[in-house]
Amino acid sequence: MNTKDTGRVIALGFFDGVHTGHGALLSLCAQRAKELGAVPSAFTFDTHPSALILKSPVPLLTTPADRADLMRRYYGIQDVIIGHYDERMMKTPWQDFVTGLLVGEHKAVHLVAGHDFHFGYKGEGNPQKLKALCEELGIGCDIVPKVEQEGITVSSTYIRTLIAQGEMARAVRFLGHPHTLTDTVSHGKKLGSTLGFPTVNLHFPSGVLVPAHGVYVTRVVFANGESRPAVTNVGVRPTVDDGDAVTVEGFILHFDGDLYGQTIRVEFYDYLRGERKFDTLEELRAEVMRNARQTEDFFTA
Ligand SMILES: Cc1cc2nc3c(=O)[nH]c(=O)nc-3n(C[C@H](O)[C@H](O)[C@H](O)COP(=O)(O)O)c2cc1C
């Protein structure tokens, strides 16, 4: 993208999940970019800073690619800069992050950050300092006030707890869109077809949060943009498997075709039930058919 002449308006944060709080920043970023004739952009990192600073990995709601895709589709962010978070980045003073990286390298003409945005070495940068520095540099800066919903401050941390507990419908309200996983379809055991419900098999990449094991109302979006309702199991399939490998298996309704090797997006809308060990495959089959009808009803209601 040629930003040499136009420059970028850059929204700042990690943006895991791209929730409604992030949405406030991203919408404003798109609006300012339009006013300035600049490219609406966002800056995120490949690794969550806490993973390095606190040395404890944070299981994320989204991969960097899903984050970028959500920001583009829902908020019109054209350019998502994915910075590499390492020791060097951690030790970068907040002023250098702004002047060297955002303005110098990425041609920022305007920045947008949230009310509690702390950044740079030891988190010494904050919204007040950012605003003052932007004034000095002669570029614009917006600080977005806190977004609350249902009396709660919207945050990635809160939404992670919801998804880990299977509270998917509530998570979707706080995200402002369905929870998303994009992956390439891999081969399963092919048992599903003989049981009357062929499935696509996906995996959560390492570092991405696995929702509570159970069955979900989902929609599968194909590479060509078409989509179909699907009922999806997340878990270890105790009826047919002894292992503890977690799979994501979707039975796509009203569809037959080979999707092996294709990249698809699964959108999670609601939680139907926990994963169970059935005594017979026939009982499993009957339950999956019931869950398929519930999924159909969800989208036709
Ligand atoms: C909607 C749905 C619900 C499922 N629920 C369970 C379950 O509760 N317990 C279980 O052991 N397996 C469950 N499964 C996994 C099935 O055991 C698995 O899809 C089937 O054995 C076919 O596997 P395959 O695709 O590897 O051939 C579910 C699968 C789907 C699609």
Ligand SMILES: Nc1ncnc2c1ncn2[C@@H]1O[C@H](COP(=O)(O)OP(=O)(O)OP(=O)(O)O)[C@@H](O)[C@H]1O
């Ligand atoms: N509820 C909110 N209202 C307004 N701005 C927000 C809200 N949540 C986050 N932001 C802003 O969005 C940007 C990205 O924030 P960040 O990625 O840290 O999200 P977060 O939800 O606060 O994450 P965490 O739960 O890890 O604290 C920051 O500038 C932050 O201040």
